[in-house]
Amino acid sequence: MPVWETLLVFVGIPLGVVAVLALAVYGRAMVHQPNRYRPGRPWTYEPSWFLPHPEAVPATASSTQAAISGSTTTTAVGGASGEW
Amino acid sequence: MSGEASGTRTALQYGPVGDRAVEGPFTTRQLSRLDEALTLSSRETGILFSVYVGEFAQPTRAHAEALFEKLDDNSVLLAISPGQRVLHIVTGPKSAERLPNRACALAALSMRSSFSNGDLVGGIVAGLRLLSDASGRPST
Numbered sequence: 001m002p003v004w005e006t007l008l009v010f011v012g013i014p015l016g017v018v019a020v021l022a023l024a025v026y027g028r029a030m031v032h033q034p035n036r037y038r039p040g041r042p043w044t045y046e047p048s049w050f051l052p053h054p055e056a057v058p059a060t061a062s063s064t065q066a067a068i069s070g071s072t073t074t075t076a077v078g079g080a081s082g083e084w
Numbered sequence: 085m086s087g088e089a090s091g092t093r094t095a096l097q098y099g100p101v102g103d104r105a106v107e108g109p110f111t112t113r114q115l116s117r118l119d120e121a122l123t124l125s126s127r128e129t130g131i132l133f134s135v136y137v138g139e140f141a142q143p144t145r146a147h148a149e150a151l152f153e154k155l156d157d158n159s160v161l162l163a164i165s166p167g168q169r170v171l172h173i174v175t176g177p178k179s180a181e182r183l184p185n186r187a188c189a190l191a192a193l194s195m196r197s198s199f200s201n202g203d204l205v206g207g208i209v210a211g212l213r214l215l216s217d218a219s220g221r222p223s224t
Contacts, residue, residue, distance in 0.1 A: 047138020
């Protein structure tokens with residue numbers, strides 16, 4: 001058996017097996033973006049604020065613009081709170 | 085984040101800022117779900133729903149209400165801090181007429197159960213759906 005054939009059998013085949021197993025284990029996580037929140041883990045992301053599309057609220061379109069520019073002030077009246 | 089309300093992103097802006105789908109907490113798919121739920125519930129009810137996800141300063145309720153002051157009377161803020169495991173729903177003078185505290189508490193309960201399973205976006209979507217169902221259609 002020449003040297004290259006020995007190398008192919010004793011190095012190439014084990015590497016191939018390892019690669020197949022690694023793909024089977026981590027492949028899904030590489031394709032799908034994983035869920036980035038687990039209860040109890042710290043939250044290190046920047047605060048973000050989501051608003052509806054401005055055209056979705058025609059009745060309050062002006063107030064949406066006002067809200068975006070931050071020019072209005074209003075006081076909170078009610079609501080609810082919770083912890084988990 | 086430790087500071088008063090003005091320390092957070094003051095400029096409210098529609099849509100993702102920068103490459104949020106990569107850097108932010110949500111995947112592109114989750115962001116589109118969130119956007120759809122926000123837009124649909126706001127369009128159906130005429131109430132401006134908005135979602136804040138981030139750290140609160142202590143006391144958390146006061147911080148959420150300070151954030152709400154940037155919105156208008158006819159809006160509802162869902163403020164969620166996954167790190168502190170706290171959520172606040174804040175209603176304004178006009179939106180509170182259509183959304184009593186009991187309806188908000190029901191939405192908060194549903195959101196809590198999703199959040200404790202680690203489903204952040206699912207909880208937000210469920211909360212928005214409950215809130216928009218409770219507030220009904222605009223009267224005008």
